[in-house]
Amino acid sequence: MAKILVIDDQRSIRNTLKDVLEYEKHEVVTAENGEEGVEIFEKDKPDVILCDIKMPNMDGMEVLEKIMSIPYEAPVIMISGHGNIDTAVEAIKKGAYDFIEKPLDLNRLLVTVRNAIEKKDLVKETTILKRKVSKTYDMIGESEAILKVKGMIDKVAPTDARVLITGGNGTGKELVARWLHEKSNRADGPFIEVNCAAIPSELIESELFGHEKGAFTSAHKQRKGKFEQANGGTIFLDEIGDMSLAAQAKVLRALQENVISRVGSDKEIKVDVRVLAATNKNLQEEIIKKSFREDLYHRLSVILINVPPLKERKEDIPLLTKHFNELISTELGIPPKEIDESAIEALKEIGWSGNIREFRNVIERLIILCPTKITGEDVDLYAKPIA
Numbered sequence: 001m002a003k004i005l006v007i008d009d010q011r012s013i014r015n016t017l018k019d020v021l022e023y024e025k026h027e028v029v030t031a032e033n034g035e036e037g038v039e040i041f042e043k044d045k046p047d048v049i050l051c052d053i054k055m056p057n058m059d060g061m062e063v064l065e066k067i068m069s070i071p072y073e074a075p076v077i078m079i080s081g082h083g084n085i086d087t088a089v090e091a092i093k094k095g096a097y098d099f100i101e102k103p104l105d106l107n108r109l110l111v112t113v114r115n116a117i118e119k120k121d122l123v124k125e126t127t128i129l130k131r132k133v134s135k136t137y138d139m140i141g142e143s144e145a146i147l148k149v150k151g152m153i154d155k156v157a158p159t160d161a162r163v164l165i166t167g168g169n170g171t172g173k174e175l176v177a178r179w180l181h182e183k184s185n186r187a188d189g190p191f192i193e194v195n196c197a198a199i200p201s202e203l204i205e206s207e208l209f210g211h212e213k214g215a216f217t218s219a220h221k222q223r224k225g226k227f228e229q230a231n232g233g234t235i236f237l238d239e240i241g242d243m244s245l246a247a248q249a250k251v252l253r254a255l256q257e258n259v260i261s262r263v264g265s266d267k268e269i270k271v272d273v274r275v276l277a278a279t280n281k282n283l284q285e286e287i288i289k290k291s292f293r294e295d296l297y298h299r300l301s302v303i304l305i306n307v308p309p310l311k312e313r314k315e316d317i318p319l320l321t322k323h324f325n326e327l328i329s330t331e332l333g334i335p336p337k338e339i340d341e342s343a344i345e346a347l348k349e350i351g352w353s354g355n356i357r358e359f360r361n362v363i364e365r366l367i368i369l370c371p372t373k374i375t376g377e378d379v380d381l382y383a384k385p386i387a
Contacts, residue, residue: 004050005044007050008079037063038067042070052079068094075117075119139153163276165277170354196237196241204244225262234275235274242281310355325339337367339374340374366379
């Protein structure tokens with residue numbers, strides 16, 4: 001059952017629509033003019049709106065514009081006895097879900113309303129899922145070191161500048177890349193991650209740029225690479241310090257010219273991709289060793305963001321503990337554990353060579369192994385490495 005708002009200056013139309021929709025088990029509220037309709041929309045937050053176009057004072061197009069300006073999403077179905085193609089096109093351009101002419105075909109009306117409700121439900125589900133994803137990828141901490149990183153993300157994300165993210169294993173370089181994407185103008189586009197260290201050097205070019213059928217023995221069909229998949233969005237080249245020199249040369253060309261060529265083809269394919277890269281290596285040293293191209297380094301490092309190790313932001317440990325306690329307990333389907341202050345102090349004493357990744361694993365271990373309350377003794381027993 002959905003709540004539907006009907007805005008029409010003709011009482012007979014309002015009553016007919018109300019009867020038909022209530023028969024379908026929907027809750028219906030009506031308004032006899034545009035001003036009243038907007039007022040009800042703001043107050044009642046209906047799931048779907050049916051709005052006549054030709055009304056005195058505020059007509060349907062004005063109502064549509066007003067509704068579209070209010071920060072609450074609901075599909076608007078425009079109805080009119082004086083409609084034409086131009087009117088319908090204008091309504092759709094202004095954000096209407098659909099346009100139906102009078103005299104109303106009630107079967108079509110009901111199908112349109114049903115589809116509009118399904119769209120509303122899908123938008124709601126997508127919003128919930130995005131919130132869940134955002135919670136999973138929260139950047140937790142209020143230390144000076146992490147606030148500096150957050151500030152850089154806020155400044156850099158809205159641009160298309162390439163970013164090189166540095167830091168030790170487990171510090172959260174991928175998290176920084178994801179937030180750069182989520183806060184960018186490309187947020188609705190794809191975020192494609194490539195772990196350069198996990199792909200054999202002989203396959204990295206095919207993985208990044210794709211290949212044509214028959215390009216090599218196992219190339220049984222044409223395949224798009226990660227750069228093409230990321231078109232219109234962001235590609236994240238993780239552990240780029242482990243990429244072969246041959247692949248580096250092709251990445252450099254892609255950055256310089258915004259074009260790629262699949263393995264086994266000379267055809268150039270234009271791509272619109274923002275490139276983020278990360279490494280735990282000192283690329284300046286790799287350049288001296290001739291294992292990383294200096295020109296590629298300068299292309300990638302328009303902006304440099306260094307993610308601090310956990311040992312440099314131990315004041316964030318209480319917040320991180322609370323966050324992972326709630327997150328992991330929810331995943332396990334159990335209530336969050338009580339964590340003693342002595343446990344927090346004990347956690348601060350650990351060196352955390354694996355940084356946030358190691359910290360999360362330790363909190364999960366403590367949640368699983370400790371019955372109800374986590375104490376400093378539990379941390380000593382389960383978290384600290386054996387001497």
